[in-house]
Amino acid sequence: MDSLKSLIAAEIDQPVDPRVSAFAAELVRPFGPAARAVIFYGSCLREAQLDGLMLDFYVIVSDYAEAYRQAGKAGWMASANALIPPNVFPAAHDNLAAKYAVLSEADLARACSMQAGDVSVWARFAQPVRLVWSADDAARDAALAALCDAPVTLLRHAAPVTDPAPGDLLAAWRTGFTRTYGAELRAERGDRPDKVVDFAPEHYAKVGAAIAREHPDIAAMPRPEAESRWAALRRKGKRMTVARLAKASFTFAGGIDYLAWKINRHAGTQIEIQPWQRKWPLVAAVFLVPRLLRSGALK
Incomplete structure (x- = not known):
């Protein structure tokens, strides 16, 4: 049986449109040696035709101050990135458009874990993503570790508040994504969480089974505690959405x-x-x- 790490590793290494890899290489160029990895994620991952769409990337850096110094950007941007991560910027390359978020390795690890204060990162990275660029093996390993934590974090929150039929792992995923969509200010229609699962049910079944084997306590959180955590995530998530929008007014042309x-x-x-x-x-x-x-x- 496949381990969680091997499943996620195989997923992040799936091939992408060569223009996406080229785009990632262009995104990291200004950050020099501070660049560590680039993660390609979001709805465009499920599209064969990328022209006319807005691609989504996370650029992972070693340190905000060094990354922005290398990029020749104002020092306040590093402070803003640390205070309310991530910073988001627009980009264009080879007739493709994208937005990319900048996050440090330390913040990536925290944001994918149970220590995360909001769902914005682990909700996205619990879904299939691609690691389209990494500086070295250590950078890849750090990104992989965080990407393995994200689905565990989602199911630790979702399993205690799910009432599935016996063995119905997909029900927990659907519950988790429905709850995370409700924990942010999201524009998507109400059936979007189901579409996320329906796009790759085999992936979620295999990853869920691996998590259940490796984390037999996945549903151990008492339901009242889980509901309390979800309520706190909703409150903070909506505040953070507004704060990030305001910050993007300065960083995102x-x-x-x-x-x-x-x-x-x-x-x-x-x-x-x-x-x-x-x-x-x-x-x-x-x-x-x-x-x-x-x-x-x-x-």
Whole structure:
């Protein structure tokens, strides 16, 4: 039987479009020796045609201060990245567009573990991802260790609040993704968590079985404690979403337009950004988020 580590290792090494690998190499170039790994994730991983889509990457660095110094970026960006990780930036390469988040190796490990204060990283990395660039074997091993922790963290939270039929591991995954979507301000429609599982049911069945073998206490958390943790994750997750949006107004050129595009795409809305909102994105975010909450586009 395959171990969790071998399953995740095989998954992250699956081939990708050569343009994605080339894009990853371009993303790390400004960070020099501070760059450690690049993780390709998100809905584009499930698409054969990438043109016209927004790719999602995480660039993992050894140290924020050194990474931004190498990239020639302002020192306050390193402080902002450490205070409210990650920082998010737009990028374009070879007719592809992307956004990439910058996260340190230490923050990656923490954000995939039970010590994480919100779901934003482990919810995404509990899904299939690809490691499309790594600096060396040590960088790959560190990323792999974190990526193995993410699905364990999800199931430790989900299993105690799932009432599946005997042996129905997919029910725990569905519960976990449904809960994580509810723990952030997400624009996606309500059936999105089911689609995540339905895209790769064999993967989730195998990974779930490996976790159950290697972590027989996966459902050991008392249900009241699990519900309390989910409530805390929801409260912090929604606050962090707003805080990250505000921070992205400074780091992500066109961030307001991207936000509107993503909401319109997933929620079927027709939000249009006005010129003044592009000029003053932070002020626009202060007004836009409450409007989105009232409209139900973000939940």
